[in-house]
Amino acid sequence: MNRYHRRRCRSPAWSAFMAGTVLPRALDGVALGPQVLELGPGYGASTRPLAARAQSLTALESDPLLVARLRAELGSVQVVNGDATSIPFAAGSFSAVVCFTMLHHLPGPTAQDRLFAEAARVLRPGGVFAGTDSQPSLRFRVIHLGDTCIPVDPATLPGRLAVAGFTRITVDADRRLVRFAAYTPGAEGEARHGRPV
Numbered sequence: 342m343n344r345y346h347r348r349r350c351r352s353p354a355w356s357a358f359m360a361g362t363v364l365p366r367a368l369d370g371v372a373l374g375p376q377v378l379e380l381g382p383g384y385g386a387s388t389r390p391l392a393a394r395a396q397s398l399t400a401l402e403s404d405p406l407l408v409a410r411l412r413a414e415l416g417s418v419q420v421v422n423g424d425a426t427s428i429p430f431a432a433g434s435f436s437a438v439v440c441f442t443m444l445h446h447l448p449g450p451t452a453q454d455r456l457f458a459e460a461a462r463v464l465r466p467g468g469v470f471a472g473t474d475s476q477p478s479l480r481f482r483v484i485h486l487g488d489t490c491i492p493v494d495p496a497t498l499p500g501r502l503a504v505a506g507f508t509r510i511t512v513d514a515d516r517r518l519v520r521f522a523a524y525t526p527g528a529e530g531e532a533r534h535g536r537p538v
Contacts, residue, residue, distance in 0.1 A: 360390040363441055367473045367520050368394070374436025378463065380425040380456065381443035385411050391439065392418050399435075401425055426455035433465045440472040442518075445492040450501075453493060457505035466527020470507060474519045495519045 364387060377395040382388040382402055392398050392415060399419040402408045411420040423429045425440070426447070438460040447453050460470045474493045493501075495514040498521060502510045507523035514520070 356386040356389070359386040359441065363387065363473055363518065364390050364394075366518065367439070367441060367471055371437075371469055371471045371522055373439075374465075374468065376435045377437045377439060378428075378430070378435045380428075380438065380440040380460070381446065382411060382420075383407060383443065385415060387439075387441040388415060388418060395437075399430075401428060426452050426459060428459040428463050430463050432462050434463050436465055436468050438464055438468070438470045442473055442475050444472075444474040447491065449491050453491070454501055454505065457502055457507075461506040461525055464525045466525055468525045468527075469522060470502070470524075471522040473521070476514060476517055476519060493519060 373395055375396045377391070377398050379388055379391060379398065379400045382400040384407065388398070388400050388411065399421060400411060401421050401423050402411060403422070403424055405422055408420050408422045411418065421429065444453055444456070447456065464470065476492065495512050498512045498519065499510045502521065502523045506525065508526050510521070510523040512519065512521045
């Protein structure tokens with residue numbers, strides 16, 4: 342990320358936007374279950390409010406400096422250094438995987454699709470993958486000058502999540518955010534939604 346982008350991502354205004362707008366919208370009606378994995382927390386603007394919602398939270402961050410910072414600030418969260426396109430946890434480890442406004446930082450659709458497949462792999466049957474990405478705009482592009490910036494297309498996202506193995510996929514978008522939720526097939530999700538197991 343460029344210098345301005347880094348400053349913005351650690352600002353009080355961005356933390357307030359994440360806590361007051363992004364997380365409530367992304368997680369409305371989503372039951373996270375007992376063990377949650379957050380991908381790409383960055384400076385932790387989403388991790389702090391998420392920790393208050395999650396019974397057990399693990400954060401996976403690729404930048405070692407941000408890992409050290411998060412570990413120092415968030416003692417109740419397990420922070421792991423790793424790559425979201427090759428998640429270092431066993432299959433079926435989590436009840437929920439979440440990510441917020443980070444998918445556009447991956448170097449292209451192939452890497453995003455690997456993240457989707459990895460999220461499906463580490464989820465239990467009936468687990469949920471939920472989150473947001475940013476919608477492109479002139480201001481968004483200026484903030485990301487010189488950065489990797491490949492926003493997901495909300496029109497193609499349902500199909501891409503289905504290929505990764507998800508079912509019951511919902512995607513909606515406004516001028517600023519794309520919100521999604523998708524579930525792995527299996528008894529937990531079916532039981533939770535009143536369907537026969």
